[in-house]
Amino acid sequence: MKGFANVVAVELKLGLRDPMSAFFALAFPLIMLWVKLRGGNKPLPGGVPVVDATVPMLAVFVIGLATLVVLPATLAQYRERGVLRRLRATPAAPAMLFGAQWIAHTLLAVAGTVLIVAVGAAGFGLAAPASLPGVLLGWLLGALSLGAIGLLLGAVVPGGRAATVAGLGLFFPMVFLSGAVIPRETMSGSMRAIGDLMPMAPVVRAVRDGWEGVPASGASLGIMVAVTVVAGGVALKAYRW
Numbered sequence: 001m002k003g004f005a006n007v008v009a010v011e012l013k014l015g016l017r018d019p020m021s022a023f024f025a026l027a028f029p030l031i032m033l034w035v036k037l038r039g040g041n042k043p044l045p046g047g048v049p050v051v052d053a054t055v056p057m058l059a060v061f062v063i064g065l066a067t068l069v070v071l072p073a074t075l076a077q078y079r080e081r082g083v084l085r086r087l088r089a090t091p092a093a094p095a096m097l098f099g100a101q102w103i104a105h106t107l108l109a110v111a112g113t114v115l116i117v118a119v120g121a122a123g124f125g126l127a128a129p130a131s132l133p134g135v136l137l138g139w140l141l142g143a144l145s146l147g148a149i150g151l152l153l154g155a156v157v158p159g160g161r162a163a164t165v166a167g168l169g170l171f172f173p174m175v176f177l178s179g180a181v182i183p184r185e186t187m188s189g190s191m192r193a194i195g196d197l198m199p200m201a202p203v204v205r206a207v208r209d210g211w212e213g214v215p216a217s218g219a220s221l222g223i224m225v226a227v228t229v230v231a232g233g234v235a236l237k238a239y240r241w
Helices: 002-017 019-037 050-080 083-087 094-124 132-156 160-177 189-195 201-212 218-238
Strands: none
Touching: 002 094, 019 050, 019 094, 050 094, 050 132, 050 160, 050 201, 094 132, 094 218, 132 160, 132 201, 132 218, 160 189, 201 218
16 A cells, blocks of 8 residues: 555655646646636626636636646656556556556646636635535546546557547647636537537536535436446456556
């Protein structure tokens, strides 16, 4: 157990020391928060203040960035550089390696989320979540489901560059159509219909519902659990040292 914790700590430090990973997970969402709120905190259609919708949305943005872009690129780079081949000679198993990578990158997303919430509360009048357990449940299941997709990418893509391209190819359509960047209230019906087909949409709904005090949707929670089980299981089967 101590060895596993050491691996997680090392991976988290490597992520924080990488300029690109640290910037996009920690600084870039803050820039987006400022851009979205510099015009004021007018309510969205439906009456939700912009900041109370934007912060939960950007929290999901951070999760997606850490799990769909940074995580698979890290695993693919390790394979490309022969790190995984050397790990094969140790007691490490795919499940242990996946677990360490997922925890490390989830902690990176936690740091980014905490920064967004702190700045939103201190600088823009962000209200406290109406249901903190609902927010935490949606956030955690989102990190599990999107992390499982990221692990699957890292398991099958041969190199770091290809993993980055594939991750960004999934990330950008998801964040723009699922409601992680553009509020769903302002989208057209066709955009919402397309976004609803993406695995990030239930994460956005769950986190926003918890923040606004709306009861969690069983369908959203069930989809996240199903994505976690299916994508995670396929990743373990498809994993190549």
